[in-house]
Amino acid sequence: MRLDRGDFSQTRNHWWWRPGWRPGARYAIFHLTFELALELTSEAARCERFLSGVPNVDVVPPEWLHLTMTGVGFTDAHDPQDLLELAEAVLAEIGELDREPLTLNGLYLGREGLSLTADPAPWLMELRLRQQEMIKRHLGVEHEKQQFHPHVSLAYFRGDIDLSLLHRAIEVASPSEVVIDRPMLSLIELGRDHEVYTWRVLSQDALRG
Numbered sequence: 176m177r178l179d180r181g182d183f184s185q186t187r188n189h190w191w192w193r194p195g196w197r198p199g200a201r202y203a204i205f206h207l208t209f210e211l212a213l214e215l216t217s218e219a220a221r222c223e224r225f226l227s228g229v230p231n232v233d234v235v236p237p238e239w240l241h242l243t244m245t246g247v248g249f250t251d252a253h254d255p256q257d258l259l260e261l262a263e264a265v266l267a268e269i270g271e272l273d274r275e276p277l278t279l280n281g282l283y284l285g286r287e288g289l290s291l292t293a294d295p296a297p298w299l300m301e302l303r304l305r306q307q308e309m310i311k312r313h314l315g316v317e318h319e320k321q322q323f324h325p326h327v328s329l330a331y332f333r334g335d336i337d338l339s340l341l342h343r344a345i346e347v348a349s350p351s352e353v354v355i356d357r358p359m360l361s362l363i364e365l366g367r368d369h370e371v372y373t374w375r376v377l378s379q380d381a382l383r384g
Contacts, residue, residue, distance in 0.1 A: 176280065176281060176282050176349075176350050176351065176352060177281055177282065178281075178282045178283075178284060178342075178345060179281060179282065179283050179284070179292075180283075180284045181283070181284065181285045181286055183285075183286040185286075185335055186231075186286055186287065186332045186334070186335055186336045186338070187286055187287060187332065187334065187335070188287070188332065188333050188334045189233075189287035189288055189331040189332055189333065190331070190333060190367070190370045195249060196367065198368050199366075199368065200249060200251075200366070201249065201250045201251075201364045201365065201366050202246065202247075202248070202249050202250065202364070202365045202366075203246075203247035203248060203249070203250050203253065203258055203362065203363070203364060203365075203377070204243070204244070204245065204246045204247055204362075204363060204365050205244040205245045205246075205247070205265070205306050205360065205361070205362055205363075206241040206242060206243055206244055206361050206363055206365075206374075207241065207242040207244060207277070207358040207359065207360060207361070207382075208240075208241050208358070208359045208361045208363070208376075208379065209240050209241070209327075209355065209358060209359065210359055211357045211358075211359065211381060212353075212355045212356075212357070212358060214353055214354065214355065215237075215240060215279070215327070215353050215355055216237035216238075216240065217237075218350065218351060218353050219235070219237050219240055219329060220237050221348070222234075222329060222348040222350055223237075224348075225344040225345075225347050225348040226289070226329065226330050226341075226344050226345075226348065228344065229336060229337070229340045229341050229344050230336065230337070230340075231332055231333045231334045231335065231336045232289075232330050232331075232332060232333075232336060232341065233330060233331045233332070233333055233370065233371065234329065234330045235328055235329060235330060235331070235371075235372075236371070239371065239372055239373060239374075240327055240328075241327065241328075241372070242277075242293070242325055242326065242327050242358070243326075244302070244303055244306060244360075245303055245306040245307055245310065245318070246318075247261070247310055247314065247316065247362070248314070248316055250364055253314060257313065257314060258362065258377055259377060259378060260313060261309060261310065261313045261314060261362070262362040262377055262378035262379075263378065264309050264312075264313060265305065265306055265309045265360070265362070266360065266378060266379075266380045268305055268309075269302065269360055269380065269382055270383070272298050272301060272302060272382070273298065274296075274298035274299075274302075274382065275296060275298065276354050276355060276356045277293060277296075277299075277354070277355040277358050278293060278294070278352065278353070278354050278355075279291040279292065279293050279327060279352065279353040279354075279355070280292070280293070280294070280352045280353075281293075282345065282350060283324075283326060284338075284341070286332075287331060287332055288328050288329075288330055288331040288332055289328070289329050289330045289341070289345070290326040290327060290328045290329060291326060291327045291329060291350065291353065292324070292325065292326045293325040293326065293327075294325075295323055295324070295325055299323075299325055300323065302360070303323055329350075333370070357381045357382060357383065358381070358382050359379045359380065359381050359382070360379060360380060360381075360382055361374075361376050361377075361378070361379035362376075362377045362378045362379065363375065363376055363377060363379075364376075364377055
């Protein structure tokens, strides 16, 4: 699997407090989650044995693997019922998508983490667009146009790391392409209090081909 690298000379701590975040804050967001994707969780668990030996690398536990899709907003700014109605509207549309399996076939080494990457397939782009349209319609929240780079993080960094050690760990782990037939589309309540992303599912359904 090819490894691409971002334009940086030094890694940095992923867990700095971004605007609006604080201990106890919760954020509503659509993710693809992988409760049914044993092929991904087993591959991530295999890679963990090698990546976890590199200082300042926080490997993502298999149960918290995710592909970030579309943010909604901090939960204290929205009525819980409105969020459930939004999820119902989005999930009602996903059965109409003409999609292929999700294929994670690349590695990306960024300033704050290491991830498996997917090509921006048309169905992924359409799914994201529909989420944005529904969020605007139901909550009045608009999204700025941004590039979408679908990825599943395997590890986050908590500061400067020895890249030579990480490269050797990646080479030994030799991650394989992962094909996921049934990812879950989930509206979640996301937290990051303990330097790991965890969540409570508000609503979800499996994507079907």
